[in-house]
Amino acid sequence: MENLSRKLILITNDDSVDAPGIHHLAECVRSLGDVYVVAPAHPHSGQSAAITVSSPLRINELPPRTEGVRLFTVNGTPVDCVKLALAAILPRRPDIIFAGINHGSNAGVNVTYSGTMGAVLEGCLEGIPSVGFSLLHHSMKADFTLSTAFVAAIAAEIIEKGLPQGVCLNVNIPARVLPEGIKVCRAARGRWTDNYQRYLDPQGIPFYMLSGRFINDEPDADDTDEYWLSRRYVTVVPVAADQTAVAAIKSLAGRFSECADS
Amino acid sequence: MENLSRKLILITNDDSVDAPGIHHLAECVRSLGDVYVVAPAHPHSGQSAAITVSSPLRINELPPRTEGVRLFTVNGTPVDCVKLALAAILPRRPDIIFAGINHGSNAGVNVTYSGTMGAVLEGCLEGIPSVGFSLLHHSMKADFTLSTAFVAAIAAEIIEKGLPQGVCLNVNIPARVLPEGIKVCRAARGRWTDNYQRYLDPQGIPFYMLSGRFINDEPDADDTDEYWLSRRYVTVVPVAADQTAVAAIKSLAGRFSECADS
Numbered sequence: 001m002e003n004l005s006r007k008l009i010l011i012t013n014d015d016s017v018d019a020p021g022i023h024h025l026a027e028c029v030r031s032l033g034d035v036y037v038v039a040p041a042h043p044h045s046g047q048s049a050a051i052t053v054s055s056p057l058r059i060n061e062l063p064p065r066t067e068g069v070r071l072f073t074v075n076g077t078p079v080d081c082v083k084l085a086l087a088a089i090l091p092r093r094p095d096i097i098f099a100g101i102n103h104g105s106n107a108g109v110n111v112t113y114s115g116t117m118g119a120v121l122e123g124c125l126e127g128i129p130s131v132g133f134s135l136l137h138h139s140m141k142a143d144f145t146l147s148t149a150f151v152a153a154i155a156a157e158i159i160e161k162g163l164p165q166g167v168c169l170n171v172n173i174p175a176r177v178l179p180e181g182i183k184v185c186r187a188a189r190g191r192w193t194d195n196y197q198r199y200l201d202p203q204g205i206p207f208y209m210l211s212g213r214f215i216n217d218e219p220d221a222d223d224t225d226e227y228w229l230s231r232r233y234v235t236v237v238p239v240a241a242d243q244t245a246v247a248a249i250k251s252l253a254g255r256f257s258e259c260a261d262s
Numbered sequence: 263m264e265n266l267s268r269k270l271i272l273i274t275n276d277d278s279v280d281a282p283g284i285h286h287l288a289e290c291v292r293s294l295g296d297v298y299v300v301a302p303a304h305p306h307s308g309q310s311a312a313i314t315v316s317s318p319l320r321i322n323e324l325p326p327r328t329e330g331v332r333l334f335t336v337n338g339t340p341v342d343c344v345k346l347a348l349a350a351i352l353p354r355r356p357d358i359i360f361a362g363i364n365h366g367s368n369a370g371v372n373v374t375y376s377g378t379m380g381a382v383l384e385g386c387l388e389g390i391p392s393v394g395f396s397l398l399h400h401s402m403k404a405d406f407t408l409s410t411a412f413v414a415a416i417a418a419e420i421i422e423k424g425l426p427q428g429v430c431l432n433v434n435i436p437a438r439v440l441p442e443g444i445k446v447c448r449a450a451r452g453r454w455t456d457n458y459q460r461y462l463d464p465q466g467i468p469f470y471m472l473s474g475r476f477i478n479d480e481p482d483a484d485d486t487d488e489y490w491l492s493r494r495y496v497t498v499v500p501v502a503a504d505q506t507a508v509a510a511i512k513s514l515a516g517r518f519s520e521c522a523d524s
Contacts (some may be wrong), residue, residue: 050377052472054471057472209316210345248426
């Protein structure tokens with residue numbers, strides 16, 4: 001029986017139902033409300049805000065892996081999980097959406113490609129306070145325990161006070177250390193380089209596998225996530241659901257008023 | 263032989279190499295520079311900025327379909343096409359990236375899910391002026407000729423004068439009419455509703471297909487793309503590559519400084 005006075009919390013991720021991070025997140029927040037986990041059946045790292053547009057999606061309920069937390073899978077992307085949870089799984093509209101804990105960094109430019117943050121943006125576009133959590137450790141054996149108190153504290157703060165309309169959060173957590181504290185900051189500017197390794201298949205035909213490393217274009221900027229993560233802080237980057245570059249509208253308007261006469 | 267005094271233009275899309283829109287775009291801009299088309303081998307609508315993280319990617323050169331335009335496919339997403347074009351296909355760094363012409367709207371909230379705009383964001387993150395074009399008509403038989411002059415004029419303007427750093431463009435074009443002109447504006451706020459149709463498979467097990475319709479939350483706002491598209495204007499929305507909600511950093515900082523002591 002649903003307890004309507006308690007908050008309804010939806011949890012999803014992009015590493016799939018089999019990634020330890022999502023169950024650790026459920027454990028961190030289960031005392032804060034009624035928790036549903038709706039996770040991709042298979043890994044969807046790097047899926048950004050992708051949606052499944054023309055294949056059938058199926059919902060599967062699995063036995064709980066966290067006490068009191070119902071567990072579902074969807075054979076789609078993180079955004080599909082949020083959309084289907086709202087449309088067909090949850091007993092009512094959730095009060096909060098959490099995604100993660102991702103196995104790997106979503107700091108800097110990674111926010112663009114992140115399936116974790118795709119799910120978070122979807123929640124934000126729905127008007128629901130939404131937060132993504134990522135640990136800077138790719139391994140499925142990553143140790144999440146050092147961050148437990150921080151994740152629980154951030155989650156409790158958002159559940160209690162919500163977020164500004166149109167803003168969601170991208171939280172990144174340093175690996176293998178007890179964090180020094182929390183810094184609210186912006187995403188560091190940078191880019192990936194050496195993006196691909198080239199191979200030859202047995203027929204001698206080339207193929208490519210994504211590779212590369214992140215170059216921080218502003219390593220000394222002390223208001224960025226990469227700066228504070230390297231100094232053992234948990235970083236909280238507010239992310240806008242509306243990507244319009246409002247400041248550019250006016251200058252561009254003059255240029256295109258001429259085009260319009262062409 | 264490459265003509266180094268001419269601009270190098272990369273064109274991609276999300277509807278695949280077989281969609282007429284990409285070849286129409288190549289035709290529109292081929293007099294403006296040396297044009298390479300690098301398109302997904304198969305449709306990738308709704309793929310946002312998704313990247314292929316652990317499967318092999320292959321590049322295929324096909325016979326040209328537009329005079330003087332080299333044509334390649336990649337068995338991946340629109341962002342994969344941009345990344346591999348830069349890493350392994352183009353003779354040098356492109357001066358401009360165009361994506362589209364998409365078969366269907368990328369106005370309003372659709373920018374989040376759009377594979378077309380995923381490719382454009384990737385170009386922008388690389389520091390290359392990048393523009394996505396979309397026609398508000400899903401059909402593969404859509405008529406692109408009424409928009410030719412507008413697409414060519416916008417493309418020429420960007421090739422000549424570039425774009426502000428960190429800003430790319432999302433251009434949408436009304437269908438079946440000669441546009442009235444061009445408006446630079448912001449993305450209309452809204453959301454999709456009635457997202458899924460539910461079916462029963464032959465075994466009686468339910469599955470879901472994406473459906474829904476867009477609800478414009480601000481139909482009377484005369485500074486939005488949806489407003490002007492419905493009035494037969496081409497809309498140009500500047501989009502920020504950096505999604506940080508800078509205005510929210512200060513107010514959130516106070517809230518999380520307390521968390522840090524927990």
